[in-house]
Every structure is written in C-alpha cells, then in structure tokens.
Amino acid sequence: MGELLVKALTINGKTNPLGTDGAAPRFGWKLESERRGTMQTAYRIQVAGADGDFGKPVWDSGRVESDRSIEAAYRGPKPASRTRYHCRVKVWDNFGRESDWSETAWWETALLSADEWKAKWITPDPAGIDPLAEPAFLLRKSFELRGKVRSARIYATGLGVYDLYVNGDKVGDDLLAPGWTSYRKRLQFQTYDVTGKLRSGPNGIGIMLANGWYKGELTWLNKKELYGNRRAALVQLHVSYSDGTEEVVATDPTWTATTGPILYSEIYHGETYDARLELPGWSKGNYDASDWKPVVPVDLPLSVLVPQENWPTRVTETIRPAAFIRTPSGDAVLDMGQNMVGRIRLTVEAPAGTRIRLQHAEVLDKDGHFYTGNLRSAKQTVEYIAKGEGTESYAPYFTFQGFRYVKVEGYPGDGAELPLDRFVGEVIHSDMPRTGEFECSHELVNRLQRNIVWGQRGNFLDVPTDCPQRDERLGWTGDAQVFVWTAAFNYNVGPFFRKWLRDLAADQKPDGGVPFVIPDVLDGDHSSAAWGDAAVIVPWAMYRIYGDKELLAEQFDSMKAWIDYIRAQGENEFLWNTGFHFGDWLGLDAKENSYVGATPRDLIATAFFAYSARLVRDAAVELGRAEDVRTYGELHQRVVAAFRDEFVTPSGRLAAPTQTAHVLALMFDLVEGKVRERVARDLNRLIADNDYHLTTGFVGTPYLCHVLSDNGYHDTALKLLLQESYPSWLYSVLQGATTIWEHWDGIKPDGSFWSDDMNSFNHYAYGAIGDWLYRVVAGLDSDPREPAYKRSRIRPRFGGERLTSARARFDSPYGRIEASWRAEGGARVVEAVVPPNTTAEVLLRDATLDKLRESGRAAADADGVLTAADTAEGALLTVGSGSYRFEYPLA
Structure with missing residues (x-):
C-alpha cells in the first residue's frame, strides 16, 4: 500500500x-x-x-x-x-x-508578560552624549559567568534599529530589528539563542543603535522624530547553568555608552561610516570601557512589547555587478543588471582617510547619464572612510537602497574600470519562504513574472511599501490590498500580513476610519475607498489562502468598524459620495495634470462599499456570528441596490463610460443577468476601440483580465497581456524593466521620463496581474467553498497560437499543487498534482469524456477520479490526491 x-x-x-x-x-x-x-x-x-x-x-x-x-x-x-x-x-x-x-x-x-522584564530602557546620559547626535550609539556591559552554560537567551528590542553583539560577534543574521510597527501601541522584541557564544568567566554584550523608522526622517514632508526624540535599548539575557541555577544580565544604569564609526544613518539617505573610528572588541568581556559615558534609564512602557511576529529581515541573495559603465559625463557606474533593494558590500585596500562614495539609482537617462531625479529628496548615498589597514570590507548597517546602478567615487584607481569583483549586491527583504512559480511559452511574460517577484521582494521589507527608493517607502493600504493575492502565490506572506494587520487595527481611527498608510505617519489623512478597504480585503484573503480563522476573528471588529465608518458618511447611508478619495489612481483616462482617472470617485467608493460589506458578511458566516450575517448581508443588498439606482441606467448602461467602472461592476457582482452581459460587452468594446490597450489605474487594473476571462472575453484578456506597445505590461519589459513600474510610461518611447514627482521603477501594484496568471492562465485556483486550498480548482484557460503552454506550482498549506497545459502532437495535455488530504475540481475546456484519457486510460475510470461529467464548458472531474496527466484531441 x-x-x-x-x-x-x-x-x-x-x-x-x-x-x-x-x-x-x-x-x-x-x-x-x-x-x-x-x-x-x-x-x-x-x-x-x-x-x-x-x-x-x-x-x-x-x-x-x-x-x-x-x-x-x-x-x-x-x-x-x-x-x-x-x-x-x-x-x-x-x-x-x-x-x-x-x-x-x-x-x-518568549517573555510573556511585562512584569517579567527586569531590564530597563536605557539611553546615553545627555551630559555625556547628545541624544540628538547623528552617530549610532554603542551601549555595552561586561559580566562574569560562574560556571558551565546549559542554555542562554537574549530578549531585545530598541527604539530605533539595532544590531546585537556578544563577545565580539553579531548575534543572529537579522537586519533592521525590531522592524517597523505602530510603536506607541506595539513594539516587537526578538529572541536569540546565544548559548554557543557565552563561556565561563568574563563576557561582554553590546548593542548598536541607530535612528531607523522610529526617530529618523520619514515621508516627503521631511518629518523626523515622529515617534520620539531619543533612541533607547532594552536587552535581557537569561543564562541557565548546568547546575540548574540561572542568572540575568539586563540593561540598567551600570551599562555605558559611546559613539563609533557610524557617523550618520538614515533609511532614505544612506550611511556614513568612518572605519578609523572602529572600536575593536568593544562587545567583549575584557574590553576597557573606562572612557565610555554613563547611560540613564528612560521611562518607557513595557506593556506595548510583543514577541516577533513577522519574518525577520535578512540578506536573501547576493548579486555580482553585471557591467562597468563610464557615462557620457565620466561617472564610474556599476550596473547590477537588476533593480534590487538592499545594499552594496565593498572590499578595498586604501590609505587611511580614503573616502569612497556610493550613490544609488534605478535607471540611467536616455543619454546614459546617472539619473536620480525620481528619488526626490532621498539621497541614497553611502560613504566609507578607510582605516588603511589591509583589506577592508563594509556594507551599510541600518539603511537600504532601491537601485540597479551605483555611481562610485573615490575608489582607488579611479580613472580606470572599477574591479567588479570588489562589489557585491546584497538583496534585503523580509525572509519569506518562496511558495509559487509561474512560467509559460512566452518569454516576455516570463520576464514580467520575474519582475513581479522582484518588485515584491523589494517592497516587502517588514511592511508592504509602495516603493523602496524615494523619500516615501510607506505601507500604503491600497497597494497592499490589490496585490495581496499575487503576493501570497509568490511567497508565504501569512506572518507578514498578520503583523501588518495588527498595526492597521492599532492605528485605525476611533470612528473606524483607516489611515492611508500603515504604520500611520501622515497626520490624520485617512479613509479613501479602495485604500481603507485593506482592513477587510486583506484579512479575508489571509483566511481564504491560509485558513487563518484566528486572524479573521481577531480582525473582525476592525473590519466591521471600517464598514460602519463608511455607512456613517454623507446623507445616504448606502452610497458613499462624500470625502476624499484617490479614485482610480494613475488611470490613463485622467484629465491633464491629474493623477486621478476619469471614473467617478463616488462610483468607485460605493462599489468597494458593497464589496467590503459582502466580505464582512462572509467572514461573519465563517465565524458563526449570525447577527452580523444578517446585518451586513442586508447592508450589502441595500448598497448594491443603491449602486444600481445611481450608476446604471434603465436600459442597462453604466453611467460612467470608463474601463474601470465596468471592471468594478463586474468584479463585485453589482450587475446581473442581461445588464451584466451588456456591461461585459461594453467593456470589451471600450478595450477594442482603444486598439486593445488598457486605460485603468490602481483600482481597475488588478481585476481587468479576471472579469474579461470570467465573462466570455478571455481572448481580449490575452491580447491585453501580450500587448507590447504602450500602455501595457510588456511595454516596460521591452524597455528593459526588471521590476514593475509605478507608471505605465515611467520611461516614454522617446526615452524621456514621466515627472520626477512620482516615478518609481519598483512599485508592485500593477504586478497584481500575477494573480490572473496563476489562477486563470495556468488554472491553479482555490475553491471558494473551502479555505486554504483544501479543495483546489484546476481550470486552465488556453492561449491560442500566441500562448501555447503554461505551468504553475504553489506550496499551499496542505502541500504542493501543480497545474500545467500544452499542445503536444495534435492533442492538448493538462497535468495536475493534487496534494494528499485534498481534492481538486478539474475542468478541461472543450474536452469530452469519451475522448479524454488520463495516463492512457479512460479518464472517468482512472484511479483517483471521484466524479466525471460532460458540461457545456468541457469535461468536469473531481479528483483525489496524486499526479495526473490528461490528454484529449485539439478541437
């Protein structure tokens, strides 16, 4: 057996x-x-x-x-x-x-209650070190251990970002700990196993502390110290001896402090490191710290501390420069070959005081010059000052950059080509396990998929940022909710979004409004439709994808509060036609000099009102909350009716002749019957009349191909996918993009740029097409009746002459699911892998059971096939776990 x-x-x-x-x-x-x-x-x-x-x-x-x-x-x-x-x-x-x-x-x-913390928050005494000084702080303590260590754990966090050291070695491989949360309400702390780093006798512990998100500059408004004006550290070491006794070493006034080689470090602007100021052995037990300054305790709460929730941020890959470039203006530039997020590690032998400057950028201009205009005020510059002692290696500690190109100044031998083997790109992001892959017969689409993955890697750095390079890098709610399904195909984002949603609930307004960005650093700006809806859409997605009912229950009050906030707006509780909204952000049908597409904002707002009300109802069903099922079920019906009264004419035409309006009406089931058929037909006409180009922005684009495929126009969806001229997904690929652009024409056909004001070349929102590639093109989807892919759907949509094969795999909570199709010898071959303890519904379009074979046998009689029937769309089978190969003649 x-x-x-x-x-x-x-x-x-x-x-x-x-x-x-x-x-x-x-x-x-x-x-x-x-x-x-x-x-x-x-x-x-x-x-x-x-x-x-x-x-x-x-x-x-x-x-x-x-x-x-x-x-x-x-x-x-x-x-x-x-x-x-x-x-x-x-x-x-x-x-x-x-x-x-x-x-x-x-x-x-970990430590499970505030009263278990013996440590005190500490910061350098202002009498010895200016608390507003730019250099990173070093804080340390020596201590004696009296016997053999059986186990040792450190529990640590910081206000700022920190690295922890024991006896001269960095503890762990995490970066930018403790991450970015809603600090006043939630602050993560980390747990480290340091058993192997301690010994009987003298030992030392130290922490390096920089501004990070807590105290550093954030937003394009040049705000600093948004959460506090003093960095502080909290460290508690528990040592268990072999004899069963225990000892605790914790931050308190006996620690001492100084500054060291990091003279300046900011998330947006980079880092300055003077290696001549290094303090060798500063975290060792026998280090002489007699000239270090005192520390003082800081009265900060311990009640906000929570154990690490997110995946830690780490270096996940290294990249060697692809080429050396000498620009027309004479700049020495490294081309990494990939728009990446992270840092450069350089190696050098140079005289003491040699200053090497690295400036980071995403693109070169049309003439080949190093281009930083789209960074706005972000400097993205790292400076290293050599100590002049043999081979030196350095990478920034407390910053990250978004870049493909690096301008290098001051490296020894300037004037010749840079030695490429002395520079390494270190890719940094939340260390999420990879869970999905998609590929097909069209190489440009495969490059698009790679760009989507790289865009996610660059922007999933502790929070789901909009972009990783300019003076922004914020957790925009709208971007997160449109991309969440694609994100979860590519990587395991369960812990990532669990942490972020808890911050969303923490920062939600008392009236239920949701800030534009999470963590909230925009001073009260909140509650745009399609942005605030992240409060509902993302926890529902986490439940559908991972079966996380606990998180759904935890977020349910936040979800309801958002819907109740909307309902309280304006005079008509079933229409949302008041307040500020981003609308169809960056829609191409926008008026001149406007970022907002032509689709009426109240149409978008009411459509999302209906959609989120429905999801809250569905969540209430899953949670067994009958009263909420009734309340939000009735609300959903009333909002849908109000939408139809307001935005659909008696003859069934949508009041707004935009692609996005039609997409939302179809995607959110706001129209039905003959009206739905007309809306789908009109959408197809709007696209065909535009020579098969889209005009949608952030709101309409994620759903565009889905509604076309679902309503009889899959060929049109494929034409949009494979469209190579602007505006299209493949236009940027053909322009050399290695990530997803913020604008469809970030680089115009003549090589000029969209406005410097807002032109990120690593902005994942339009990468939401990846969800459609997995679910529709490859056909790997979940059954809406069962969460977590307990019952999957294998329903590939074939691509005609221009797309002749596709394959996807996804590591679901139950195991790996695979779906692929191709034409082979006059037959269509569909292969599927269904993991144990699950079933799958397999729809083979245009197949009939009498001609369908599975591994050479009649499919209906094959082992593992539970049911089989012919339908109007094709052969429909239910199968148990196993690997299957279906084959049938091409029509």
Whole structure:
C-alpha cells in the first residue's frame, strides 16, 4: 500500500519558531503518500516539555477524527514563559493506514508578560552624549559567568534599529530589528539563542543603535522624530547553568555608552561610516570601557512589547555587478543588471582617510547619464572612510537602497574600470519562504513574472511599501490590498500580513476610519475607498489562502468598524459620495495634470462599499456570528441596490463610460443577468476601440483580465497581456524593466521620463496581474467553498497560437499543487498534482469524456477520479490526491 508520512510540521505557520507569544499554538502538517486519493481521517498530536519526553506528555490530543491538517489548536495547559515545547503528529487515512510519528518539531515561548522584564530602557546620559547626535550609539556591559552554560537567551528590542553583539560577534543574521510597527501601541522584541557564544568567566554584550523608522526622517514632508526624540535599548539575557541555577544580565544604569564609526544613518539617505573610528572588541568581556559615558534609564512602557511576529529581515541573495559603465559625463557606474533593494558590500585596500562614495539609482537617462531625479529628496548615498589597514570590507548597517546602478567615487584607481569583483549586491527583504512559480511559452511574460517577484521582494521589507527608493517607502493600504493575492502565490506572506494587520487595527481611527498608510505617519489623512478597504480585503484573503480563522476573528471588529465608518458618511447611508478619495489612481483616462482617472470617485467608493460589506458578511458566516450575517448581508443588498439606482441606467448602461467602472461592476457582482452581459460587452468594446490597450489605474487594473476571462472575453484578456506597445505590461519589459513600474510610461518611447514627482521603477501594484496568471492562465485556483486550498480548482484557460503552454506550482498549506497545459502532437495535455488530504475540481475546456484519457486510460475510470461529467464548458472531474496527466484531441 505504500507509506503514509507526516512531514513539514509547523507551529503558527513557522518551522521551529523561537520566541513565540503565549497564545495556544496552532499546528499544521503535510502528508506524503504515493497512493492516489489519500485523505486523512484522524490525527493525534503530542506535546512534550523541555525534556522532549513524550512518555510524559504535557498534552496528548488522543485520536481526533478529523481531516484537518492545518490550524489544529493546542488544548493543553497554558504555555509557560521562556519554555521550549516539543511536538509530533501521527495520522490515519481512508485506506486504513496509520503513519509513524512525524519528526519532532518545537516551539519556544518568549517573555510573556511585562512584569517579567527586569531590564530597563536605557539611553546615553545627555551630559555625556547628545541624544540628538547623528552617530549610532554603542551601549555595552561586561559580566562574569560562574560556571558551565546549559542554555542562554537574549530578549531585545530598541527604539530605533539595532544590531546585537556578544563577545565580539553579531548575534543572529537579522537586519533592521525590531522592524517597523505602530510603536506607541506595539513594539516587537526578538529572541536569540546565544548559548554557543557565552563561556565561563568574563563576557561582554553590546548593542548598536541607530535612528531607523522610529526617530529618523520619514515621508516627503521631511518629518523626523515622529515617534520620539531619543533612541533607547532594552536587552535581557537569561543564562541557565548546568547546575540548574540561572542568572540575568539586563540593561540598567551600570551599562555605558559611546559613539563609533557610524557617523550618520538614515533609511532614505544612506550611511556614513568612518572605519578609523572602529572600536575593536568593544562587545567583549575584557574590553576597557573606562572612557565610555554613563547611560540613564528612560521611562518607557513595557506593556506595548510583543514577541516577533513577522519574518525577520535578512540578506536573501547576493548579486555580482553585471557591467562597468563610464557615462557620457565620466561617472564610474556599476550596473547590477537588476533593480534590487538592499545594499552594496565593498572590499578595498586604501590609505587611511580614503573616502569612497556610493550613490544609488534605478535607471540611467536616455543619454546614459546617472539619473536620480525620481528619488526626490532621498539621497541614497553611502560613504566609507578607510582605516588603511589591509583589506577592508563594509556594507551599510541600518539603511537600504532601491537601485540597479551605483555611481562610485573615490575608489582607488579611479580613472580606470572599477574591479567588479570588489562589489557585491546584497538583496534585503523580509525572509519569506518562496511558495509559487509561474512560467509559460512566452518569454516576455516570463520576464514580467520575474519582475513581479522582484518588485515584491523589494517592497516587502517588514511592511508592504509602495516603493523602496524615494523619500516615501510607506505601507500604503491600497497597494497592499490589490496585490495581496499575487503576493501570497509568490511567497508565504501569512506572518507578514498578520503583523501588518495588527498595526492597521492599532492605528485605525476611533470612528473606524483607516489611515492611508500603515504604520500611520501622515497626520490624520485617512479613509479613501479602495485604500481603507485593506482592513477587510486583506484579512479575508489571509483566511481564504491560509485558513487563518484566528486572524479573521481577531480582525473582525476592525473590519466591521471600517464598514460602519463608511455607512456613517454623507446623507445616504448606502452610497458613499462624500470625502476624499484617490479614485482610480494613475488611470490613463485622467484629465491633464491629474493623477486621478476619469471614473467617478463616488462610483468607485460605493462599489468597494458593497464589496467590503459582502466580505464582512462572509467572514461573519465563517465565524458563526449570525447577527452580523444578517446585518451586513442586508447592508450589502441595500448598497448594491443603491449602486444600481445611481450608476446604471434603465436600459442597462453604466453611467460612467470608463474601463474601470465596468471592471468594478463586474468584479463585485453589482450587475446581473442581461445588464451584466451588456456591461461585459461594453467593456470589451471600450478595450477594442482603444486598439486593445488598457486605460485603468490602481483600482481597475488588478481585476481587468479576471472579469474579461470570467465573462466570455478571455481572448481580449490575452491580447491585453501580450500587448507590447504602450500602455501595457510588456511595454516596460521591452524597455528593459526588471521590476514593475509605478507608471505605465515611467520611461516614454522617446526615452524621456514621466515627472520626477512620482516615478518609481519598483512599485508592485500593477504586478497584481500575477494573480490572473496563476489562477486563470495556468488554472491553479482555490475553491471558494473551502479555505486554504483544501479543495483546489484546476481550470486552465488556453492561449491560442500566441500562448501555447503554461505551468504553475504553489506550496499551499496542505502541500504542493501543480497545474500545467500544452499542445503536444495534435492533442492538448493538462497535468495536475493534487496534494494528499485534498481534492481538486478539474475542468478541461472543450474536452469530452469519451475522448479524454488520463495516463492512457479512460479518464472517468482512472484511479483517483471521484466524479466525471460532460458540461457545456468541457469535461468536469473531481479528483483525489496524486499526479495526473490528461490528454484529449485539439478541437
């Protein structure tokens, strides 16, 4: 019968997480089985304590009759603080098989309450170091350990961004910790295992602290110190000795402080590092810190502290420069070959005092000059001053840049070509596991997909930013909600958005309004339609994609508050026709010198009102909240009726003759029957009359191809995808883009630029087309009746002569799903992989069961095929887990 295996055991969506909160963990696992149609029928979870002894478990679920293998709740005693727990799972299946126990996994809790913090917030004494000084602070302490160390953990955070050191070594590979949250209400702290870094006798601990998002410059308004004017550190080391005793070393007034080689560090502007000011061994136990300055405690709350939620920010890839360029004006420039986000690590031998300057930019102008106009006030400049002691290596500590090109000044040998092997690009973003891939027969579309992925990497740096290069880099809500489905195909963004949504709820206004950006740094600007709707759309997406009902319940009050805010606006509670709205941002049908497309803003606002009300109703259904189901179900019906009264003529024509208006009416099911048919027909005509070019902006573009494919105009959707002239997705690809542009014509056909005011070349919103590539072109989708791909849909849409194959794979919470199609020898071949403990609905368009074969057999009789029927669209099958190869003659 083959083996039944339990693999990839996770706790709260992560593998062996260190430093969790005290909530009851949720377990997930994946099954492996070569037998088709494998379904779990029962599971058993055991949890052991720190000793890992399952003979004396902390909790044993016993055999639980369930096909659930995600989000399985722990129901044992409440987890204790600073404790490691071990867990394992076994399952039974529908073939009567019992698996062995899985490999043991673990999770370890952090400090779970404010009163467990013995550490004090500290900052340099202003009498010794100016708290407003630009240089990064160094804070340290020496301490003695009296015996053999069994285990050691550090719990640390900072107001600012920090690096932690023990005995001369950096702790962990995280960057820009503790990340960016709504600091006054939520501040992450990190947990580090430092057991191997400590020894009996003298030891040292140190923390390097810079401005970061907390105190540094943010927004194009040149705001500083938005959260506070003093950097501060909080560090607590727990040492457990082999004899069972424990010792705590924590930040307090006995620590000392100084400044060091980082003279200046800002997120937007870069970093200045003087290697001559380095203090070798400053975090070691025997370091002489007699000339360091005192620190003082700072009265800051501990109640806002939360254990790390997001994926940590790390270097995830290194890139070598692709070329050296000497520009027409004589600048020495490195071409990285890829618009990336991160930093350059340089290596040099140079005399002491040599100043090397790196300036970063995304593009060259049409004449080949180094171009920084679109950065606005962001300097994106790094300076390194050599100490003159052999080979030196440096990369910035507390900043990041968005760039493809690097202008280098002052490197020894200036005048000749730069030695490319002395420069390395280090790609930095939240270290999310990759979960999806898409490719097809059209190489330009494959490049588009790569650009989408690189755009996500560059902008998913602790928060979902709009752009990573200019003086902005903010968590725009509209950008996040339009891209969330695409984002979740490419990477596991569950923890990423869980953290961000908690900040959204924290920063939500008392009346339910939602700020334009999260964390909120724009002084009260809030509540545009399609932007504030992130409060509803994103948690619903997290539930649909990952089955995260706990997050849905946690965010439900925030979701309702947003809908109730909308309902309270204006005179008609079912129309949203008041207030400020971004409208169809950057729509190409905008008036001259306007960023806002031609679609009426009240139409957009009311359409999203209806959509979000429906999602809140659906969330209430999933959460079993009957009263809310009734309230928001009725509200949805009333808003839809008001939309039709206001924006649809008696003959069924939309009042606004724009592509986006038609897209929203179709996508949000605001029209039906003959009216829907007319709206879809009119949308197709609007596109055809524009020579198969789009005019949509941020609001309409994400849904455009979806509604065309869903309403009988898939050929038109393909024409839009494959359109190569401006405006189109492939136009930027043909212009050499390696990420997604903010503007369809960021670089115009004549080589000139869109206005410097707002022209990012790494802006992921239009990359939302990726969702359609996965779900429609490749046909890998989820069934709306089951969250987390428990039941998937394989429904490829074929591409005619210009698109002859497509393939997608996605690592769902239940396991890897694959869908592919191609023409082969006069036949159409569709292949699918369905993971164990799931089923899939497979629709093979234009196929009939009498001619359909699966691995050479009649498909209806194939092993694993549960149901089969001919429909008007084609052969429709339900299949269990396994790998399938369907083949049928081309029509």
